[in-house]
Structure formats: structure tokens, C-alpha cells
Amino acid sequence: MNGAHDLGGAHGFGPVSRTEPGTPFEQAWEGRVFALLVIATGQGLTTASENRHAVERMGNVAYLTTTYYEHWLSAAETVLVDNGVIRPDELEHRRQEARTGRLIVPRSGIDPHDPLTAQMSEGIRGEATARRGGPRGRFRVGDRVWTRNQHPAGHTRLPRYARGKEAVVHAAHGSWIFPDAEAAGRGDVAKPVYTVRFAAQELWGEDADSGTFVYLDVWEPYLRASRDASNSDDGESDGR
């Protein structure tokens, strides 16, 4: 979706502010939100694409005026309700209770014998999950390709700055879960992924630096062999 999160090339956000807290989580709740969403995803209650799409759907003004972990909190609430893990009424009721200060969640440290703890401790250090086998993709390293001029209302990982542009295939990475489908609940769809290289002048015009290149990772449905090729010309279905 063409949301506020799609920031590449935007002007007006000022210089990069280098001040940073000394720890990943400034407030304790931030670490707990991070952890619970990582755990929920590891348990299959949600997926990475659904999490990202939930952040994208929180509203553009809200997105730009809340903190990073507020995005995560909003996403966690959204996906857990959307996926039927939590009911909206029980969530609201529990929040009310929490606001009164009467809700206690006892914490007794890290228990290595707790199965979920053991599973997560290993899981965050473990092997890949998003990569899939499958047939070789259509494109080869060195091929000239065009990204589609697409503006889906749902989740996609082709940023606006890179749509309808010419690139060269830099690398092929095999097939990976297709986020446009995974965010819509179809995490069984996998497509070949490529790194493609754009000249800065292709993206930003002839005034751009000739010595700068942008590399972007794209799924095959985002690409066409030539600028004017359509779905039928390519003989390829997007699998959406």
C-alpha cells in the first residue's frame, strides 16, 4: 500500500539524529512488546508479512507521530485480533483493568525448563524459515528487467520509488515466501527473489549522481522482461 511507511526518497524529515539510548529498549514495555510479537510469530499465530502490513495500516498520521515500538504494539494488537487469537472485547476489558493498576502479571525470571523459553532461546539462534525450494526463476544475473508500475492497496515490498523502473539483475536467491500473499493469509505462496541494481539517475532523474546505485530485493511478480510487457506476454501468472 502507498502508506507513510514507504519513505524512500521522501524529503522533509530533517537530518539524521544520531542520539540513541544505550540499550535497545528505552522502556521495559518496549522489550516486552518486541518479545511477545517475536514469540507469537515463532508460534505461527502471525507472520512477518502480516506484522509489517499491520504497522502499515495503523494510519499515516499515527505512523509518523508514534514511536517505533508503539508501531509494534499496534501491530501486535491488530494481528492477534485479526487472527482470532484474542477477542476485541476481552482485549478492551483487560486494558481497562490494566489502566487501573490492578492487573498483575507475576514475573519470576527466566526458567530454562519452561518449554517455550527453551524453544525461543534456540529458535532465535536457529535456521532459516522463509526460504523455499522450487523451480529456477525466469531471470538470470545480468538480465535487464523492468519493475512493474503497481500500486496495490494491500501489502507489497516494492517501494514506490522503484516502480516502473529499469534495472539489471545482480543476484538470484531462489524462492522465498511471497509477502503480498503472506500478508493476505496465503503464506504457502513462494516466488523467486532477485537483487536488482538501479542507477540513481534511473530512479531520481538526470540530476542524480552518476556514481550511485541502489540495490533492491524483489520477487519475480514485481518484474517484467521489458517495459511494456503484460502478464499474458510473459506467460506468467502472479499467483496472487
Add this chain to the structure above:
Amino acid sequence: MAGDHHSGSYGELEARTLALESLLIEKGLLTTSAVDAVVQAYEQDIGPLNGARAVAKAWDDPDFRVALLDDATAALRRIGIGGVEGDKIVAVANSPTVHNLVVCTLCSCYPWPVLGLPPSWYKDPAYRSRAVISPREMLASDFDLELGDDVEIRVWDSSAEIRYMVVPQRPPGTERLSEDELVPLVTRDSMIGVAFAGGSI
């Protein structure tokens, strides 16, 4: 819906978090132990020291450098580095004529197993917007990193599940240092591409 809530005071955000934890625990889907273990892993264990070890080894051992640049995921596994957000890691090497920079314009994708969790500026709009459109100017004005016009800049936008780490150039005058002595020179910022190695961050 979640969107009904205004950006909150600390108390409101804490309350919303507590409510989620409480419900998930009640449903047998979460334990505070697991939450605390994940937090501790990223606060204490998983951080840029991992990447620094890999880069120092690549500087010291030409065979490892080749392996790291050819298949970083496998090379890192051999020295005990890997995990979530590291399904496939690609190492890109800086040289006198090529400078690499990593960003995630759409969110905050970052090579957790080698660098830990990203700094706040990496996740914020200023960096995400500027890195792809004016990297040379941004590096000069916001990171005090001047790159001559003869240096090609490659910006890697981490839009899929491949995660990127930069192998910075080995600082001059370090030829006699051992691998262990090289590790502290490899800063987090040098592995993102916003600094040369040998700095303080």
C-alpha cells in the same frame, strides 16, 4: 480496533502491553520467562560483537574473507553466528573505489544475528528516506563521512529476507595487529556503512 488509541503516555502503553501479555499467558500462548529470555538475548548476547568477529577474521584470514563474501550465511554459521533475521546474510565489501550502505526504507530490516537490534536512527524516517536518494550528501552532513566523487556508492535496500552487512576496509597501520586486536576496530556503524572502521561506534 487497535487504531482507536492515541499515542499514549507511558502508563497507557504499559497498560496495553500488560493486557496483551496477560491474555496470551492466560491462553497458554506466552510465558513471562520466554519474554524475559528474548529481551535478555537482544539486550546482552546478540550484538555487533558478532559481526566484528567475522570482519576481523576476514581481515586476518584471506580464505575466510573469500568464504564470507561468497556465502556469508554459511561462513558465519561456522563461527557460531546465525538466527532470526539471518535467513540469508550477504556481506558486501568496501574498497577504495566502492562504498556500501545498508538501509530498509520500508521498515527496519537489519541483520540481527551479526549486529543485534538496530539503532533508533536506522528505523526513523530521516535515514530511511535519505539513504536511497542522497547517500553521498547524507553521509557527509549527518555522519561526517566524506566520499570522493571517484567512489561508487552502493545502497542496499533490504526489502526482502536477505540481510546485508558491510565489510569495512581495514584501517591503515593495523597490519601487525592480531585478529583479536582487530575486533574493537570494527564498529557497528562501519558494518552498516555510515562510518569507516577504527572509529568509536
